[in-house]
Amino acid sequence: LLPLQSVHDTDIELNGPLINLGDHNDILNIEAADDSIRINIQTNDESCTWGFEKGYVNNGLPKFSLPLLHGENSWVKELKNNFQFISAERWGPRDNVPVIQSHRKGWLGKNGEHLIDYLYSLINEATASEINLPENDPRIHAEASSSTIISSIEAWLGEISPGVAFDINVYKEAHIGWGMFNYGGDSKKYRAGNIGFGISYSLSIIAAIIGAKKGDVLLIENPEAHIHPRGQSKLGQLIACAAEAGIQLLVETHSEHII
Numbered sequence: 700l701l702p703l704q705s706v707h708d709t710d711i712e713l714n715g716p717l718i719n720l721g722d723h724n725d726i727l728n729i730e731a732a733d734d735s736i737r738i739n740i741q742t743n744d745e746s747c748t749w750g751f752e753k754g755y756v757n758n759g760l761p762k763f764s765l766p767l768l769h770g771e772n773s774w775v776k777e778l779k780n781n782f783q784f785i786s787a788e789r790w791g792p793r794d795n796v797p798v799i800q801s802h803r804k805g806w807l808g809k810n811g812e813h814l815i816d817y818l819y820s821l822i823n824e825a826t827a828s829e830i831n832l833p834e835n836d837p838r839i840h841a842e843a844s845s846s847t848i849i850s851s852i853e854a855w856l857g858e859i860s861p862g863v864a865f866d867i868n869v870y871k872e873a874h875i876g877w878g879m880f881n882y883g884g885d886s887k888k889y890r891a892g893n894i895g896f897g898i899s900y901s902l903s904i905i906a907a908i909i910g911a912k913k914g915d916v917l918l919i920e921n922p923e924a925h926i927h928p929r930g931q932s933k934l935g936q937l938i939a940c941a942a943e944a945g946i947q948l949l950v951e952t953h954s955e956h957i958i
Contacts, residue, residue, distance in 0.1 A: 700784065700918070701765075702740065702747075702775045709767040711738075711749050717784055717809055722762040723751065738765060747772045778916060783907040784809045787920040787951075792891035792899040795877040798869055805910065811903030815876035818906065819869045821849050837940040838909050848909055855905050858933035859926060860898050897925035901934065908937055913945035923954035931956035 704715030713720040720726050727734055737750040747770035780803060789811040790796070798816045807813050821830055830847045832839050839846055840854035857863055862883040869876040879888040880898065891899050904922050911917055922938070923931045935957035938948055952958065 701738070701749075702772060703779055703782065703784075705764075705775075709772070710764040711767075712764045714763060724762075736765075737768075742774050745772075745774050746770045779803075781912070781914060782916040782918065783807055783911065784918040785811060785904050785907050785920065785922075787924065789900065789903050790814075791896055791925075792894075793877075794890060794892060795875050798871070798874045798876040807903055807907055807910075811906075814903045814906060815867060815878055816869065817910070818849070818852075818865075818867045818878075819876060821847075821910075822867060832909070833913075833944075837943045838937065851909050852902075852906050855909065855933070855937055856898065856902060859901050859930040860895055863894075863898060865902075895925075897927070897930065900925045901930070904934070905937065908941045908946070908948075911941065911946045915946050917941070917946060917948045919948065920951045921953070922950060923952055923957055928956050 700717045701711040701713065701720075704717040705711045713722065713726065723734070723736075727736060735750065735752050737748055739746065739748045741747075748768045749765040750768055751765060783806070785807065786809045789809070796812065796815050798819075799813075800816070805817065807817055830849065832846050832848055832851060834846070836846075838851060840851045842857070843850040843854040853864055856865070860882075864881050864884070866879045866881070866888060867876070868879070878891055880891065880894055881888050901922070904919055907917055907919070919938075922934050926934065931954045935954075938950060938957065942948060950957070
């Protein structure tokens with residue numbers, strides 16, 4: 700996350716829109732023999748190392764970033780357009796949310812704050828090539844009404860709360876969006892706060908997984924939160940399907956059902 704949130708071509712910033720770690724003293728292990736540190740990332744083609752040498756903390760240099768010591772990080776620019784990060788602090792039920800255009804198309808935000816706008820765009824504004832999953836994609840749910848991303852999102856959400864469907868609305872002039880839910884085709888709609896908390900909490904994760912393209916990278920924290928064991932197992936199944944579809948997932952979980 701550090702390289703992905705940094706605006707500079709070389710240094711990485713310890714604090715930004717994705718993660719906040721403090722300063723050098725905060726990231727230095729309390730049992731470290733000295734105050735040097737290394738962060739290394741290796742891809743198939745490149746290797747990058749950031750960090751500082753012994754005595755760097757006290758020499759007056761900036762304390763909130765790490766300089767590039769070795770390698771090139773050109774891969775970071777490409778990855779910035781092909782990843783999602785859904786944090787453990789993602790949004791739960793909201794009566795409405797601000798609809799503010801994200802910095803790139805399809806970005807859900809680390810808290811899922813752009814989810815409503817993303818779903819609305821898929822339903823009302825996306826082109827035919829953008830709304831469908833590839834043929835025979837393992838993420839297509841067996842009970843999905845079509846091969847569209849929205850259909851499979853709704854069907855997988857039904858594994859968390861059977862029979863659930865959503866209705867997404869955006870009032871563009873006021874930059875406000877909201878979602879309503881119903882069950883079994885019933886005409887009665889429910890506010891997000893009046894149904895299970897886990898539905899809203901898992902929707903951004905399901906949308907991120909199904910909306911990802913082959914080669915994308917997803918970082919997901921605690922997908923099991925507020926979800927019953929069966930739902931957790933189904934999320935684990937969806938994660939496995941995404942990996943089979945060529946998506947790389949980094950998942951932090953405490954759930955034996957997902958593992």
